[in-house]
Amino acid sequence: MPEVIKAGILGATGAVGQRFIQALENHPWFEITSLAASERSAGKTYDKAANWRLESKLPDSVKDMKVVPVDPKKVDADVVFSALPSDYAKTVEAEFAKEGFVVASNASAYRMEKDVPLVIPEVNADHLGLIDVQQDKRGWDGYIVTNPNCSTIVMVPTLKPLMQFGLESVTVATMQAISGAGYDGIASMAILDNVVPYIGGEEEKVETEPLKLLGEFDGTKIIDADIEISASCNRVPVMDGHTENIWAKMTQNPTPEQVREAFLNFNPGLGDLPTEPNPVLIVRDEPDRPQPRLDRNMGNGMGITVGRIREGIRYTVMGHNTVRGAAGASVLNAELLHKLGKL
Numbered sequence: 270m271p272e273v274i275k276a277g278i279l280g281a282t283g284a285v286g287q288r289f290i291q292a293l294e295n296h297p298w299f300e301i302t303s304l305a306a307s308e309r310s311a312g313k314t315y316d317k318a319a320n321w322r323l324e325s326k327l328p329d330s331v332k333d334m335k336v337v338p339v340d341p342k343k344v345d346a347d348v349v350f351s352a353l354p355s356d357y358a359k360t361v362e363a364e365f366a367k368e369g370f371v372v373a374s375n376a377s378a379y380r381m382e383k384d385v386p387l388v389i390p391e392v393n394a395d396h397l398g399l400i401d402v403q404q405d406k407r408g409w410d411g412y413i414v415t416n417p418n419c420s421t422i423v424m425v426p427t428l429k430p431l432m433q434f435g436l437e438s439v440t441v442a443t444m445q446a447i448s449g450a451g452y453d454g455i456a457s458m459a460i461l462d463n464v465v466p467y468i469g470g471e472e473e474k475v476e477t478e479p480l481k482l483l484g485e486f487d488g489t490k491i492i493d494a495d496i497e498i499s500a501s502c503n504r505v506p507v508m509d510g511h512t513e514n515i516w517a518k519m520t521q522n523p524t525p526e527q528v529r530e531a532f533l534n535f536n537p538g539l540g541d542l543p544t545e546p547n548p549v550l551i552v553r554d555e556p557d558r559p560q561p562r563l564d565r566n567m568g569n570g571m572g573i574t575v576g577r578i579r580e581g582i583r584y585t586v587m588g589h590n591t592v593r594g595a596a597g598a599s600v601l602n603a604e605l606l607h608k609l610g611k612l
Contacts, residue, residue: 274607277303277346277370279339279361282310282319284451285352285375288596293350294328296600297543298607303344304336311338322452341368348612350599351376362413369410371612373599380415380478383490387415387481389422389598390605391537391549392429396486400611414602417482418474419449419594420502423511425479426549426573427586428496430531432483435520438497441475444505444512446561449590455504465504475500510561511590517582525578532575542604544597546571552578559587571597 276296278289281304293299305311310318318336321327337343339353341364349365351358351374358376365372379385384403386396400412416422420443428436445468447460459465476498483494505512523531532550539545546568552575553559559574567574570592577585588594606612 273300274298274348274612275300275302275346277305277344277349278352279305279349280352281315281336282306283352284322284448285591285595287319287321287323288591289350289352289600290328290331291323291325292544292596292600294330298604299348301331303346304331304334305339305344306336308338310336312336341365341370347371348373348603350596350603352596366409366411366413371411371603371606372413373603374413374415375595375599376415377418377474379413380417381481385413385415387417387478388602389417389425389482390539390542390545390601392425393482394539394605396491397606397609397611398486398488399491402489414606416598416602417478418471419590420445420471420475420511420513421478421482422594422598423573423586423588424475424513424515425482426535427515427532427575427584428479428483428517430535431517431519431528433531434523436496436517437520438518440499440516442514443475443500443502444507445502446507446509446511446590447504448509449511450504460504460506463506466501468502468504471502472500475502507561509589509591510565510587511594512559512561512585512587514585515583519582523582525580525582528582528584529578539605540608542601542608544571544601544604549573550575552576559585561587565589571601
């Protein structure tokens, strides 16, 4: 394997594309070699094509890099990180995989395809065994690996340690940051002094993706977990950080103390991946935590903070939606692929 892995970003000028640049800047394994975006941006230098909106400075390493079209023949990379809209990703990601690229996708287009791994490394790294199934079925030289929806990523790492208690059902109410809708996704007049109790397609994702993530890989397919999930999703006037209130029913009826210990002891042991947080779950005992403003940047934005564990079992969880819930998740998947010799 090469000492430095060439990385491309598809949809590089958007909100998640910018988070990919931030995550890959000074990465010990990956080097950004291609930035791809729409025809409107192609041909321009990145600083002219993108309206950089992150709190960190636009890296000098990409500032003068010329943006190329989203075309496998124009992108020079071993792995491409996809921040494309789902409808566009369905066609484009397949084209890249056919041409031999490893596609680490944040898009929803392929998440629920039976032969495509939907992965949170700390939860279901073994599902990467689907890569061989995918390549055999589709005849691709490359492959696609996806990460879940931002709200799913925040919730599921807390459900994994509850499986030992016979997890039966989950009810979740989300309070989702406006950055999850993209920079132009929701008008300020619609969200200021307001809560919007509907996010199109979100509840369906939160109710179905965990079943695949928590399912078992039998060598050829994923057998979905037998859990009932009910979700209500809300957009709230917070810039970054999704907060979720969760009610979990388990056959063994664990105490809050047992659940707290299960969270504290959750240690998947992936082994020194650069983006992996340690610990994955940060347990807070204060009665008013977690809070987005205070906790979203824990573990460089990759940590998931949980608190308010009560009889029931009820608890609150919070994570950074565009870092842990998007770009950082795809980068962590790619790091795991590299460690396993698949990239």
